Amino acid sequence: MSEQPSKKKFLYINRKAPYGTIYALESLEVVLIGAAFEQEVSLAFLDDGVFQLMEGQDTTGVGMKNFSKTYRALGDYEVRKFYVEKESLAERGLSVENLMPVTYEDEDDDYAEKPSIILVDRAEMAKVIAANDVILSF
């Protein structure tokens, strides 16, 4: 039987818009639970997944739960790497200014507030995927 590494790198790939389907919300539920397992965790937002991070989501009119605030809380759970694909934003007429600010407090730097969102191009996103051990797709 093969040896298990003590720590694995988990990547959550988010490619779907929120609300039209439940995948964004149920992905977030896995991320929250997974944060307790002391693995390395990164999130990738590409294709329609970038809509999950839109600032100013207001679900009052559709009667659904607005879960967008949860992304901002992930920094407290040591989930601090949000890779967002530039080309996906551009195709959708979006720029990083349309996204909610997601930050974390860096305990190694006097608790300075630092951005969790890391803009990458498509080639860099391919490298992010290849650098992880376990890929969960939503």
Add this chain to the structure above:
Amino acid sequence: MSEQPSKKKFLYINRKAPYGTIYALESLEVVLIGAAFEQEVSLAFLDDGVFQLMEGQDTTGVGMKNFSKTYRALGDYEVRKFYVEKESLAERGLSVENLMPVTYEDEDDDYAEKPSIILVDRAEMAKVIAANDVILSF
């Protein structure tokens, strides 16, 4: 209350490939039941829906039920208009020769066997849609 016409024109729009999802099969189940209601019925096959009519479907390896023979039996249920879109075929590298022959017996013409498949271009398909009263989408 508005008057109900005694007869309505029903159009079944099939846009999905078979087996990957159940929509093609459950569309067919509606068509079979609907045939008993003495309405005018037409089927439209566009986009990936054209794959539903592929000749030679063999589901042995995937362990799923092969329901493709049912299309050929629809002539006996007075379902005799299969509008198939040319552009959808061409985009998928298909021609009408790749489709199963679907025919019906014309009781007004000495039971001559006639083709149910009617090839239409996109503009004609738009007219088919606009000529019907009730549209069921699968």
Add this chain to the structure above:
Amino acid sequence: MSTLHTVNKSPFERSSLASCLAHVAQGDAVLLIEDGVTGARRGSSFAEALHAKSPVCAIYILAPDLAARGMKAEDVIEGAKFVDYGGFVDLVAEKTRVVAWL
């Protein structure tokens, strides 16, 4: 005798909006709902194709779905009209038939 077409999927993910636009008739209306509203985003790669159809058919957007996805009226293509669920009902009543591009 015109048709209301509803599209509930993002045109960046699925071909349903493109297929819908290829099958509309003069005087029809297209209503974007659910994830379909993303297709109306100004400056997106789909905006031009959608806007090009506006002389043929009116483009409507279900406003509650737009708001849920963090977008405002000024974020979508020019000429698009907004409805709430009541306006959706009115559109269905005005047109002769509804085609859902699922």
Add this chain to the structure above:
Amino acid sequence: MSTLHTVNKSPFERSSLASCLAHVAQGDAVLLIEDGVTGARRGSSFAEALHAKSPVCAIYILAPDLAARGMKAEDVIEGAKFVDYGGFVDLVAEKTRVVAWL
């Protein structure tokens, strides 16, 4: 240290195969399963884009899914390789990780 990418949707309906191909690395493999096999159809509007990737990564097709959709080996693009479910398992074992493009 390469990746197996699985794609289960038709590229005529969804953007997942296009997105997958835009993110493969040299030496990766792409396996088309379920409705994804339709993307390998010879002469289709997607065939060239798929074939163009073959110098970068190998294209595999799950044969039982191809048969279910009425297609034969000669109906798909040149250079594609065929596997059954056992071959699918072998591909997973050979590669370091699996990405499902859902």
Add this chain to the structure above:
Amino acid sequence: MRFGIVVNEGPYTHQASDSAYQFAKAVLARGHEIFRVFFYHDGVNNGTRYTVPPQDDRNLQKLWSELAETHKLDLVVCIAAAQRRGILDANEAKRQGKDGDNIAPGFRISGLGQLIEAGIQSDRLVTFGD
């Protein structure tokens, strides 16, 4: 005017059930009539009383059941689709030899003919799905 509504997906996974529910409420608010709401494909999963959604989220089964009660709506779950997906009423459970049922109040199980009839009897048929 008389409306028929078709719901093709289960609750939560797709927005279809939410959209159909909001649309149905608006139809009634506009003074129109709803001839029937027909649940097909995974839509049958709206009709199980076993769901327990998170307390801070909407309960779609309850919302449908309450709307049906208040407005005397006819909520029909397709029998063929329900059998494939494990939605049963007491009759079906008995007929199929199952030890229980899970149909929610206000929903009834019936055949696909009810969908065709909704198409014939309604002035407009509106479909919500994936």
Add this chain to the structure above:
Amino acid sequence: MRFGIVVNEGPYTHQASDSAYQFAKAVLARGHEIFRVFFYHDGVNNGTRYTVPPQDDRNLQKLWSELAETHKLDLVVCIAAAQRRGILDANEAKRQGKDGDNIAPGFRISGLGQLIEAGIQSDRLVTFGD
């Protein structure tokens, strides 16, 4: 080698459950081990014993239950996803005040941590979905 398998869609509606089942059989036939099959999203609907598919079609719930019994597989249904969709075991039914349960033999309900654990403990994690 040790495999983890994730099933994200219910039976029949999408091919995901069929593909995952055929894949699982092939994993075992190749002499590999299956650490766990985790059912998430609508995948939880594979685990209801109330399904009655047509007699000329495969019964996916039974196929999974039998495979689990023969090979001592661990079939885990996500509790949060199951609550939203109405899949209950006897314990959950009691806890939620429901009058019955519908979990199928060989399936067990547990938390999302079981998915993370499958990712950690398996050499390969393979996902089937929509």
